[in-house]
Amino acid sequence: MSMHEKNLTELAAGLRAGDYSSVELTQHFLDRIKQRDGELNSFISLSEASALEQAKAADARLKSGEAGPLIGIPIAHKDIFCTQGIKTTCGSRMLDSFISPYDATVVAKLKAEGIVTLGKTNMDEFAMGSSNETSFYGPVKNPWDTTAVPGGSSGGSAAAVAARLAPAATGTDTGGSIRQPAALCGLTGLKPTYGRVSRYGMIAFASSLDQAGPMTTSAADAALLLQGMAGFDRRDSTSADEPVPDYSAGLDGDLTGLKIGLPKEYFDDGLDSAVAKSVEEAIAEYRKMGAEVKEISLPNTHLAVPTYYVVAPAECSSNLARFDGVRYGHRCEDPKDLEDLYKRSRGEGFGAEVKRRIMIGTYALSSGYYDAYYLKAQQVRHLISDDFKHAFEQVDVIMGPTTASTAFGLGEKSDDPVSMYLSDIYTIATNLAGLPGISIPVAPVNGKPVGLQIIGDYFAEARLLNVAHRYQQVSDWHKAVPASFE
Amino acid sequence: MSLERTDVEKIAHLARVEIGGEELDAIASDLSNILDLVEQLSAADTEGVVPMAHPLHMAQRLRPDEVSEENQRELFQSIAPQTEAGLYLVPKVIDQV
Numbered sequence: 001m002s003m004h005e006k007n008l009t010e011l012a013a014g015l016r017a018g019d020y021s022s023v024e025l026t027q028h029f030l031d032r033i034k035q036r037d038g039e040l041n042s043f044i045s046l047s048e049a050s051a052l053e054q055a056k057a058a059d060a061r062l063k064s065g066e067a068g069p070l071i072g073i074p075i076a077h078k079d080i081f082c083t084q085g086i087k088t089t090c091g092s093r094m095l096d097s098f099i100s101p102y103d104a105t106v107v108a109k110l111k112a113e114g115i116v117t118l119g120k121t122n123m124d125e126f127a128m129g130s131s132n133e134t135s136f137y138g139p140v141k142n143p144w145d146t147t148a149v150p151g152g153s154s155g156g157s158a159a160a161v162a163a164r165l166a167p168a169a170t171g172t173d174t175g176g177s178i179r180q181p182a183a184l185c186g187l188t189g190l191k192p193t194y195g196r197v198s199r200y201g202m203i204a205f206a207s208s209l210d211q212a213g214p215m216t217t218s219a220a221d222a223a224l225l226l227q228g229m230a231g232f233d234r235r236d237s238t239s240a241d242e243p244v245p246d247y248s249a250g251l252d253g254d255l256t257g258l259k260i261g262l263p264k265e266y267f268d269d270g271l272d273s274a275v276a277k278s279v280e281e282a283i284a285e286y287r288k289m290g291a292e293v294k295e296i297s298l299p300n301t302h303l304a305v306p307t308y309y310v311v312a313p314a315e316c317s318s319n320l321a322r323f324d325g326v327r328y329g330h331r332c333e334d335p336k337d338l339e340d341l342y343k344r345s346r347g348e349g350f351g352a353e354v355k356r357r358i359m360i361g362t363y364a365l366s367s368g369y370y371d372a373y374y375l376k377a378q379q380v381r382h383l384i385s386d387d388f389k390h391a392f393e394q395v396d397v398i399m400g401p402t403t404a405s406t407a408f409g410l411g412e413k414s415d416d417p418v419s420m421y422l423s424d425i426y427t428i429a430t431n432l433a434g435l436p437g438i439s440i441p442v443a444p445v446n447g448k449p450v451g452l453q454i455i456g457d458y459f460a461e462a463r464l465l466n467v468a469h470r471y472q473q474v475s476d477w478h479k480a481v482p483a484s485f486e
Numbered sequence: 487m488s489l490e491r492t493d494v495e496k497i498a499h500l501a502r503v504e505i506g507g508e509e510l511d512a513i514a515s516d517l518s519n520i521l522d523l524v525e526q527l528s529a530a531d532t533e534g535v536v537p538m539a540h541p542l543h544m545a546q547r548l549r550p551d552e553v554s555e556e557n558q559r560e561l562f563q564s565i566a567p568q569t570e571a572g573l574y575l576v577p578k579v580i581d582q583v
């Protein structure tokens with residue numbers, strides 16, 4: 001079995017057995033990226049020199065007998081995480097030449113665990129998009145069908161891992177940006193509870209929704225990577241000061257008596273019938289494992305997308321005010337005065353979708369409109385959150401499709417923002433409520449991956465990983481690799 | 487909700503984003519469509535519902551007002567577009583009297 005066909009546990013075992021060194025493993029993936037990424041455009045930057053240095057240091061740690069499941073494992077980071085010494089663009093012209101003076105907490109924590117950074121993956125500009133088509137660096141292609149989108153905004157991370165150009169990657173999820181691309185590319189993608197993973201050094205989009213998580217080829221791998229990412233951080237004012245459990249310890253837990261809720265609103269007319277069939281087949285497997293399945297209702301589901309498109313743009317318009325052409329980032333040529341400097345630097349630095357969202361947010365927060373838009377949306381957000389609260393009084397986990405259809409074609413929705421927004425219909429509500437959710441691959445439709453979404457109560461990541469892992473013990477969909485990338 | 491070109495110009499000014507005159511109509515149409523989507527919220531009954539500012543209803547953490555970071559001005563200014571003598575440079579904002 002070639003190195004890129006192995007999961008993180010197998011790679012760690014191979015490193016310890018001396019089958020290959022971290023330097024050899026890292027070089028293997030770097031070579032694969034250089035040979036194959038021209039077809040996908042999943043990376044923005046490759047950090048070859050620093051990766052090989054990190055790998056050499058990891059080999060020394062392994063040789064000294066140091067324990068730690070991630071030592072010497074190479075991964076890719078979404079280009080939203082600040083990396084000292086490696087360009088961090090957030091998919092934007094605004095940050096085309098930005099080299100962060102510090103590491104994001106996620107990056108620093110994984111580095112300390114011995115992880116090697118291969119490079120930075122492509123993404124929708126400032127994480128605003130569901131198809132990876134808003135990137136300044138061009139769209140990413142789905143390795144299962146290169147005429148289709150990989151999803152977004154963590155589309156580069158998803159495509160890279162799906163094509164086995166990296167064994168795992170980090171992603172971020174504000175309205176579905178880990179789960180949706182994981183579903184469309186056949187991966188396991190976990191969005192943890194809001195506050196579980198530090199946001200420090202993760203370029204802010206919508207601060208009350210943003211959360212980082214792992215994108216991997218299995219739930220067991222997601223457990224390993226999340227272990228290295230999660231935990232309290234005094235540098236993030238909304239970081240959760242909750243103990244981090246051992247995510248790998250409970251993976252095999254028995255599911256007899258597990259109560260699964262299926263929200264009827266997630267299986268309505270908007271859902272593709274073939275996708276519905278795949279999801280229902282997976283749920284039938286859970287029945288066989290002894291789980292009890294019942295229908296539930298999340299009655300405010302239809303309001304999630306409208307609520308999100310007030311809250312997220314409002315927060316984005318405030319967060320992105322920092323890009324002013326003064327302290328870092330793009331500055332226009334020959335500004336005639338300060339206002340011209342701001343307006344042209346931002347007008348040139350931001351792409352169309354980012355400008356749209358800044359303007360919607362500015363409008364919603366402007367004098368005379370605040371109550372009708374922002375306040376109203378925050379009230380509806382409470383209703384959406386209460387829907388989940390009531391559901392978790394009856395069930396342990398909620399299951400449904402991650403997306404309403406398989407990967408759509410490149411260019412198919414890029415001219416119609418509202419139709420693009422509606423593609424996140426099943427993922428957005430969990431961000432508004434701050435809940436954790438995971439997407440895992442189930443039976444594909446016409447050769448394209450389909451995701452089953454499992455939503456849990458606050459800080460129930462271990463339970464979600466357990467539920468996901470047990471399905472992966474009785475199915476092989478998570479092991480499938482696109483034929484041309486085997 | 488339908489926005490006109492002048493509305494877009496006003497919002498763009500508030501957001502300090504330059505928009506080319508030829509883009510105004512397309513943006514007005516896109517923003518109007520997004521506001522139509524958002525309009526569904528007005529039908530929701532939110533009488534007496536407390537706005538939700540934080541998913542976990544967390545209180546803001548406080549810390550003692552002590553210096554916790556070292557000065558890294560040179561490092562931070564090394565990535566700035568234009569600096570001089572430790573200052574960030576911008577076009578003149580005060581006219582001479």
